[in-house]
Amino acid sequence: MRFFKICVSGAAETGHCADGALQKAEEVGREVVRHNAVLITGATTGAPFWAAKGAKEEGGMSIGFSPAKSEHDHIENYKLPTEFFDVIIYTGFDYSGRNLLLTRASDAIIIICGRMGTMNEFTIAFEDNKPIGVLEGTGGAADEVRALLLKLHKGEGKVVFDSDPKRLVEKILELVKQEKVVELPTTREAGEEMEKEEREKASDKLF
Numbered sequence: 001m002r003f004f005k006i007c008v009s010g011a012a013e014t015g016h017c018a019d020g021a022l023q024k025a026e027e028v029g030r031e032v033v034r035h036n037a038v039l040i041t042g043a044t045t046g047a048p049f050w051a052a053k054g055a056k057e058e059g060g061m062s063i064g065f066s067p068a069k070s071e072h073d074h075i076e077n078y079k080l081p082t083e084f085f086d087v088i089i090y091t092g093f094d095y096s097g098r099n100l101l102l103t104r105a106s107d108a109i110i111i112i113c114g115r116m117g118t119m120n121e122f123t124i125a126f127e128d129n130k131p132i133g134v135l136e137g138t139g140g141a142a143d144e145v146r147a148l149l150l151k152l153h154k155g156e157g158k159v160v161f162d163s164d165p166k167r168l169v170e171k172i173l174e175l176v177k178q179e180k181v182v183e184l185p186t187t188r189e190a191g192e193e194m195e196k197e198e199r200e201k202a203s204d205k206l207f
Contacts, residue, residue, distance in 0.1 A: 007106035010047025017113035018139035026054035031169040033060025114141030131175035
């Protein structure tokens, strides 16, 4: 089965975020799973952590990309969490390198609140022409993106906005589906193709 990979990018330190931003981040994580997608985050605190929490409590998969080089480095030096992740990939590239790998590994990015690191992930995704969803009303970078796009004269990109987690996830998944140019087989189709190949190999051996 094919799973889209949706990254939640947002503020790790949330003192400046709007009221209810973390609850909305958690709901985004839940909605990603409800739409049969995999959640990817920077394996950090704040909004991404709450999204991971929502994804896991909904029974889905959560993958984290850490700036650290090891689990020990992740916990002891970066002081980052390990809860609510099925897999943590230790990039060893600090925050800037992690941001690049995290963004490139994802099919789309959703911005929730955010500071400078979130804007770094946003600009990487924007320059890569990836679908980006902005959860407006959560404060920080998320509430500045619309104005910045008008001022910086780089076009609108593939950016969609909404203040509702469910609607935003649905909008971003529609963009992702348009991006996919290769239709991957379902699990059943893949199994049938393998069986066909095995039969053909067996037939060749007989003759």
